[in-house]
Amino acid sequence: MTMRDSTVLIVEDDRLTAETYAEYLARAGAFEVAHTSPSARDALAFLAERRRRTGSFGIDMILLDMNLPDGHGLDVLGQLRSAGFTGGVLAMTADTELETIRRSIALGVVQYLVKPFGYQQFAERVRSFRDLAIEIEGPGRVDGQEEVDRAFARMRATGPSDLPKGLTEETLTAVVAVLQSAQSAQSAGEVGTAVGTSRVTARRYLEHLYRAGMVERSPRYGSPGRPENEYRWSGARRGHSTR
Incomplete structure (x- = not known):
């Protein structure tokens, strides 16, 4: 039997990030992007119209950002759950507030990825979710508790971090915050001072983000001493990197 593609709605206001998710899905295989919504209003309108025309939402998976220009992603999800949407929702966000995480769990978010992340994650x-959804779709029963436990374990499963050895998620998050808030491009030394690491350590994180396509790198001219690079946050991701 030929496996059908899983239909995906991307809810993400940053155009480059949304395009990257679409590229990642194409690379992962067996996914079809039905629509990309840059706002809460657009997502709700798209799904309402799709349901009106076809009689169902017709979406297997939603990739959901939390901080949308006209509302919170979980408010969108709450309305969809109330309307009977039972598809999988994967949060893709920089929001690490405990309240957001608690609400996500309550509303049935099956995975929660904190930006920035790479293709492998x-x-x-x-x-993982697609395979589980295929396995449990349709009528019937499972054999017992062991099968139920296996299904829930697979839903919670996460892949290994794709950070290079020696880098930590906490410091990476701090480096990203510095770049996002900076008014101009930053050198490794400036970032290191801001996050409390050495210039060499900061450069490793910056180069990781550069390879991931999250920052732009350019030479800094006119500085005394040896030449150095400066880094500016872009938020875009190269669609074909191995990050």
């Missing part, structure tokens, strides 16, 4: 999660 993304693919592990969307494939």
